[in-house]
Amino acid sequence: xxxxxxxxxxxxxxxxxxxxxxxxxxxxxxxxxxxxxxxxxxxxxxxxxxxxxxxxxxxxxxxxxxxxxxxxxxxxxxxxxxxxxxxxxxxxxxxxxxxxxxxxxxxxxxxxxx
Amino acid sequence: xxxxxxxxxxxxxxxxxxxxxxxxxxxxxxxxxxxxxxxxxxxxxxxxxxxxxxxxxxxxxxxxxxxxxxxxxxxxxxxxxxxxxxxxxxxxxxxxxxxxxxxxxxxxxx
Numbered sequence: 001x002x003x004x005x006x007x008x009x010x011x012x013x014x015x016x017x018x019x020x021x022x023x024x025x026x027x028x029x030x031x032x033x034x035x036x037x038x039x040x041x042x043x044x045x046x047x048x049x050x051x052x053x054x055x056x057x058x059x060x061x062x063x064x065x066x067x068x069x070x071x072x073x074x075x076x077x078x079x080x081x082x083x084x085x086x087x088x089x090x091x092x093x094x095x096x097x098x099x100x101x102x103x104x105x106x107x108x109x110x111x112x113x114x
Numbered sequence: 115x116x117x118x119x120x121x122x123x124x125x126x127x128x129x130x131x132x133x134x135x136x137x138x139x140x141x142x143x144x145x146x147x148x149x150x151x152x153x154x155x156x157x158x159x160x161x162x163x164x165x166x167x168x169x170x171x172x173x174x175x176x177x178x179x180x181x182x183x184x185x186x187x188x189x190x191x192x193x194x195x196x197x198x199x200x201x202x203x204x205x206x207x208x209x210x211x212x213x214x215x216x217x218x219x220x221x222x223x224x
Contacts, residue, residue, distance in 0.1 A: 031210070033211075035212075040216075042118070042214045042215055042216045043158075043203075043214040044214070045211040045213070048210050048211060055210065056209060056210060056211060059211065091157055091158075102148065103148075103160065104160070105157030105158045105159070106157050107156050108156075
């Protein structure tokens with residue numbers, strides 16, 4: 001069974017540019033999460049999809065971040081325009097259970113904004 | 115505010131030297147406490163879920179325990195391949211997001 005796949009694994013962009021991260025969850029997992037780890041800090045929640053609907057986006061930093069999940073399958077996270085403080089590792093995770101249950105994580109996208 | 119604190123930040127053990135990692139938490143109603151292992155360049159990998167105080171789970175050399183305020187991950191006779199960052203996370207019963215600690219970086223020296 002394929003795991004959670006994230007693309008790209010690394011992205012280096014300049015301040016003001018746009019970057020789109022992609023996540024393919026495990027097939028059949030309705031729940032998809034985006035998390036971010038800034039260097040030296042803990043992994044922090046960004047948002048949660050149930051199928052194609054945003055269940056909770058309370059962790060999104062500001063309106064420069066836009067997440068979508070087309071047809072309840074893969075998800076994209078776009079940052080436009082990128083700022084220096086957006087640098088970090090962006091993780092996607094999926095799960096079967098709505099009310100908890102273990103998360104299956106992708107390997108993350110390392111985003112560096114210069 | 116829901117919060118997770120892990121200690122120590124880093125731990126170096128000789129192979130075979132048992133020890134424990136601590137995860138202290140405050141949460142407005144615990145749905146579950148989770149332990150994950152993370153290797154460099156990889157995403158966190160699930161180890162255990164604990165739901166109520168007094169519960170224990172074991173897997174190979176690892177044993178996780180839970181009280182009302184903290185969880186311990188006991189490592190018995192560790193091997194070099196146990197070297198990784200161990201993350202603790204809690205999920206409150208008021209929502210679906212997970213709150214993570216900053217992790218304990220474990221190095222086991224042969």
